Amino acid sequence: MTEGQLLSLAQQVVSGLSAGSIYALLALALVLIYQSTDVVNFAQGELAMFTTFIAFTLLTWYGVPFVPAVALTLVFAFVLGYLIERIVIRPVEDAPVLSVVIVTLGLYSIFNSVAGWVWGYVPKGFPSPISGGTIRFAGLTVGLLDLWILGCALVIMVLLHLFLHRTTLGIAMRATAHNRTAARLVGIPVGRMLSLGWGLSAVLGAIAGMLAAPKIFLEPNMMAAVLLYAFAGAVLGGLTSPFGAIAGGLMVGVVENLLGALVATELKAGLAFFMILAVLVVRPQGLFGTAYRRKV
Amino acid sequence: MLRLEGVSAAYGRIQALRGVSLEVPAGSIVALLGANGAGKTTTLRVISGLLRPTGGAVYFEGRRIDRLPAEAIVRLGVSHVPEGRQVFAELTVGENLILGAYARRDRQKIPADLDRVFGLFPVLRERRKQPAGTLSGGEQQMLAIGRALMARPRLLLLDEPSLGLAPMVVREIFRTIRRINSEGTTVLLVEQDANLALQVARFAYVLQTGQVVLSGPAAELRQNEAVRRSYLGY
Numbered sequence: 001m002t003e004g005q006l007l008s009l010a011q012q013v014v015s016g017l018s019a020g021s022i023y024a025l026l027a028l029a030l031v032l033i034y035q036s037t038d039v040v041n042f043a044q045g046e047l048a049m050f051t052t053f054i055a056f057t058l059l060t061w062y063g064v065p066f067v068p069a070v071a072l073t074l075v076f077a078f079v080l081g082y083l084i085e086r087i088v089i090r091p092v093e094d095a096p097v098l099s100v101v102i103v104t105l106g107l108y109s110i111f112n113s114v115a116g117w118v119w120g121y122v123p124k125g126f127p128s129p130i131s132g133g134t135i136r137f138a139g140l141t142v143g144l145l146d147l148w149i150l151g152c153a154l155v156i157m158v159l160l161h162l163f164l165h166r167t168t169l170g171i172a173m174r175a176t177a178h179n180r181t182a183a184r185l186v187g188i189p190v191g192r193m194l195s196l197g198w199g200l201s202a203v204l205g206a207i208a209g210m211l212a213a214p215k216i217f218l219e220p221n222m223m224a225a226v227l228l229y230a231f232a233g234a235v236l237g238g239l240t241s242p243f244g245a246i247a248g249g250l251m252v253g254v255v256e257n258l259l260g261a262l263v264a265t266e267l268k269a270g271l272a273f274f275m276i277l278a279v280l281v282v283r284p285q286g287l288f289g290t291a292y293r294r295k296v
Numbered sequence: 297m298l299r300l301e302g303v304s305a306a307y308g309r310i311q312a313l314r315g316v317s318l319e320v321p322a323g324s325i326v327a328l329l330g331a332n333g334a335g336k337t338t339t340l341r342v343i344s345g346l347l348r349p350t351g352g353a354v355y356f357e358g359r360r361i362d363r364l365p366a367e368a369i370v371r372l373g374v375s376h377v378p379e380g381r382q383v384f385a386e387l388t389v390g391e392n393l394i395l396g397a398y399a400r401r402d403r404q405k406i407p408a409d410l411d412r413v414f415g416l417f418p419v420l421r422e423r424r425k426q427p428a429g430t431l432s433g434g435e436q437q438m439l440a441i442g443r444a445l446m447a448r449p450r451l452l453l454l455d456e457p458s459l460g461l462a463p464m465v466v467r468e469i470f471r472t473i474r475r476i477n478s479e480g481t482t483v484l485l486v487e488q489d490a491n492l493a494l495q496v497a498r499f500a501y502v503l504q505t506g507q508v509v510l511s512g513p514a515a516e517l518r519q520n521e522a523v524r525r526s527y528l529g530y
Contacts (some may be wrong), residue, residue, distance in 0.1 A: 171391050172398055182382040185344060186443060187370035187399025243439045 020253020045227030083203025238289015396446025425479030
């Protein structure tokens with residue numbers, strides 16, 4: 001392999017990490033919800049898309065500056081996630097798994113069609129504080145946007161980790177996810193923790209959506225493929241491990257990019273399903289997850 | 297301090313308690329005895345708010361608590377150490393203890409209480425950074441009790457603290473239970489091992505198929521022919 005080929009491979013890895021960091025954020029959102037409520041939230045991607053449209057509306061229709069627009073969007077996402085858990089998910093909490101799956105698929109469809117109705121299906125550009133320039137580093141030409149996405153995602157992950165491990169509220173949320181009865185016994189309001197978890201997941205999704213939008217354009221179906229890769233990442237890392245979700249998401253991004261560059265772009269679409277299947281057959285608990293046990 | 301008046305409870309259509317009345321005076325250790333399935337654990341679950349009774353009433357310090365959610369009951373000063381410890385296995389010992397104080401408003405007093413728990417169970421201090429799931433059964437029981445104490449309860453509900461533990465560990469835990477009581481915490485103790493329970497308790501109730509069939513001072517129950525035959529084995 002020549003030096004040129006090696007360099008182009010390294011560049012593919014970097015842009016794979018950038019895409020992967022978005023999958024990782026969404027996978028993290030999926031895992032947070034799955035851990036605490038045993039629900040696989042198929043609407044996670046559509047929530048991200050919808051909240052990204054909210055940011056778009058604030059930015060372009062109302063001319064709100066970037067930072068306040070993002071902040072307002074995150075608040076909106078949190079409230080939306082919180083209310084969805086409280087109003088839609090709580091009543092079906094003890095229903096069979098299939099009913100809950102149908103409910104989240106229903107949410108998927110609702111958000112998708114409402115977005116289409118309000119904003120239409122024509123792809124829109126989404127502003128980003130970092131434009132499309134490149135930077136040369138150690139012989140590599142790296143897109144500034146890719147670095148921006150990767151950097152933001154990493155900062156968010158660190159903040160989330162600190163929240164979940166260093167604050168009493170975060171520790172209480174983890175405790176609730178692991179053992180609800182014990183959580184009630186120490187006086188943790190379990191219902192509120194579950195709502196908070198959904199709110200937090202929606203915030204992660206909104207960030208993923210806003211980071212992805214400048215790259216893949218804004219339209220109601222923008223998150224469909226991203227969600228699929230995020231699922232692949234979450235399953236790869238093990239649905240029970242936040243760390244696994246991050247590692248899995250990044251891996252999926254890199255493999256996807258390398259496959260597209262080295263073999264054929266057409267194969268990318270099948271890759272997510274192939275990875276999900278392979279993991280489920282070889283190591284169902286994922287690379288970092290613990291073996292599945294039913295919560296009682 | 298705690299009074300149950302004709303409490304009934306059910307799991308679905310299975311009646312678990314049928315009109316249980318009992319009283320726990322402040323400062324005492326009261327034992328709840330009975331065979332498996334007699335309703336001992338259910339009684340504790342009703343008191344701590346995990347299970348809503350179908351009839352009767354529960355009073356704590358004169359206040360009716362049987363309609364309150366579990367977190368409100370903890371805040372009033374009732375802590376429940378459940379059957380099978382139920383520590384947060386994936387969280388560290390330190391995190392478990394911090395969460396024990398979750399319902400409290402006086403955050404600045406938490407370090408002092410942490411020291412108190414470490415004083416009662418020095419092994420927990422050594423294991424502070426370890427996931428609770430890696431502790432031995434006895435250490436997990438100590439952690440479960442320590443976590444409950446972090447809420448500064450005035451009434452401590454203990455469900456089978458001796459279950460599955462080596463005799464030496466059981467002795468140590470019961471010594472600590474006595475000490476906790478002597479420092480001012482009232483205890484309601486559910487215990488399979490009637491011998492052990494009647495040694496530490498001042499007063500005891502015997503449950504059978506969801507009803508109180510016998511009650512009295514521990515010393516008297518120890519002499520009671522029926523208790524001896526059914527629960528003490530001599």
